[in-house]
Amino acid sequence: MTSTLQRLLGFGDWRETAVSQEAANRRNLRLLVQLRWLAVFGQVATILIVHFGLGIRLPLLWLLIAPVSLALVNLVSLPLTQRRDSISDHELMLALLADVAALTGQLFLTGGATNPFVGLYLLQVVLGAVLLRPSYAWSLIAITSVCFVCLGVFHLPLDLPPYQEGGVLSLYMAGGLICFLLMAVLLVLFMTRINENLRARDAYVADVRQQAAEQDHIVRMGLLASGAAHELGTPLASLSVILSDWRRMPLLKADADLSQDMDVMQAEVERCKAIVTGILMSAGEARGQAPSHTTLVRFLDEVVEGWTTRDIRVRVDVTPWTGPDPRIIADPALRQVFGVLFDNAVEAGARRIVVSPTVSDGKLQVAVRDNGPGFPATVLDRLGKPYNSTKDRPGAGLGLFLLANVMRSLGGSVEACNPAGGGGEVKLTLPIDVLAPEEIADDR
The missing domain is CATH 1.20.5 (Single alpha-helices involved in coiled-coils or other helix-helix interfaces)
Incomplete structure (x- = not known):
């Protein structure tokens, strides 16, 4: 049996950590849904204000079809982003085309290309340029251009009152100002969120590359x-x-x-x-000494007994823990993890080490505390980095580096601190199920 440490250390395949464009599309579609809700409420408010507030006669029922349709698109898109891990460029393109179709229908009913809100086509183009691959973005430009030309020929005229024609403060200029403000606000909101996603993605990619190098x-x-x-x-x-x-x-x-x-x-x-x-x-090369089934406390007791060093006292303290003792696999590689902590504590000058395990909410936490001088600030700041040590010798600082990578590969974490009572403390946290075989997990 290949050991747990080797299997989860990262000697396998790292392809699942690659950043997926389709996963990014899922986040972008969720953002597009949020913006579309703003557009729906804005369209309904604008239509009602113009029709009832300004007294301009509009085909009210036909105009309301567009925001209602966009609301239905949102109701379909939102569950899609929750159920699926990825969204293709084709599906994201269809979502933007739904917005273009709704805008085109509204402009057709309200003056066509003469309507100042025709500039909202540019908003769709900007969204496509940011969210889609170049081929899809150019296609969106072509589609919106065709729609613009067709609206110049085919449209229903907008019946404006005579007093709104001409003048600096004409209704057309007011509509243009509203269109500009609407585009500016939506673009700022959208680009701000996109920049946050990009920064998060860049940080994730940098972390993945760092982990791959490690x-x-x-x-x-x-x-x-x-x-x-x-x-x-x-x-x-x-x-x-x-x-x-x-x-x-x-x-x-x-x-x-x-x-x-x-x-x-x-x-x-x-x-x-x-x-x-x-x-x-x-390394999977030894045979005849397969990992055995045991319990957590018994395993820790055997680790402490097997790590024999004169004048150093190591004990397992289970007083804070009152729950059942879970069954686990006693993989020899896991013994080396605790051996690293014990060796580091002794090299730092500790003469007493206490191992305190606790299990809660499906997670195991083992605190290893010693009475040594504690961790220097430089070690705490770069915990888990290779060659992070105060020892002046070649190869120093690899123990905690290997330990941190083991815990990360197991889905856990490592924390180090200097308790108020003195000494140093390292806390290992990981899901208890990764230490248990499937048949044991089923029994529990």
Whole structure:
């Protein structure tokens, strides 16, 4: 079985993180729906004011067909954006053509090309240029141009009162001013939202690229670690054989101090062999030691017991947690995650480490707190970045970098802080289901 760490670290396919144009169209269609509601209310208000307030006779019922139709288009489009993850350029083009058709019908009934609101065609063109691919945008320009020409020939005349003709403050100029203000307001609203979407997309793309670069870095380190583990296997085996021979020699066994040193050396060799085996297992190369089913607390207890360091006390504190102990997969790679935290704490000068697990709302949170000097501000500011360390040696700072990528790939997060009581604390948060096999999740 491939380990959980390898499967979710990003050694797989990153294609799902690519920014989709159709997903962007979904957000743009939702924005277009919002603007269309403004247009519907504005059209209805304008028609009623002109007809009843200014006393200009309009084909009221025919004119109201356009906003009613646009409202129906909105009622169809809004559920579409909620049910589907992507919208094609073709569908977005149809949505804009619905607006063009409604505007054309209203202009046909109110003077055609002589109506000052004919400038609203330009608003449709601008929206198409921003939202659509160039081919669709040019098509929209052609369609609106044809509509403009046809309205110059085919239209119903607008019956204006004689006192509205001529003069600086004529009704035509007032209509042109209203059209300009309407276009300006809608464009500002629209472009502001589009710029927000673009900034969000750019930030997302930058984050994806950063993650891809980090994943490439991890892949290269994984290959180096796997190769190093293979190469270390032979000398460790040789050292183990030599130590076994020495321990059987009567002359060496007679020296109590030397015999004790050989026992320590043998234990350290066995620990190195276990680390090498764990690296190969994480890479999917070890066989016969598949991850086993266990419970969360038992797993943490085994991790603490397996991480043996003299003069360092590590304990699991479950007092804040009163819920059931969930069943999980004890993947050896996950042990290395906690080993990284313990090693970092010891290297920083800690002599006591407390592991506190809690489970709530389907999420697991494990707080690892030590009594060391805490994290420097530079480390907290760049948590999860490679080579982010105060240690002056090559390769320092990769532990938390790997840990942060593991948690992110699992759908979790890593937070670090310096508690008020002193020391340092790292909180690991992730969905509990990613640690459980499907059959265990079904049982729960």
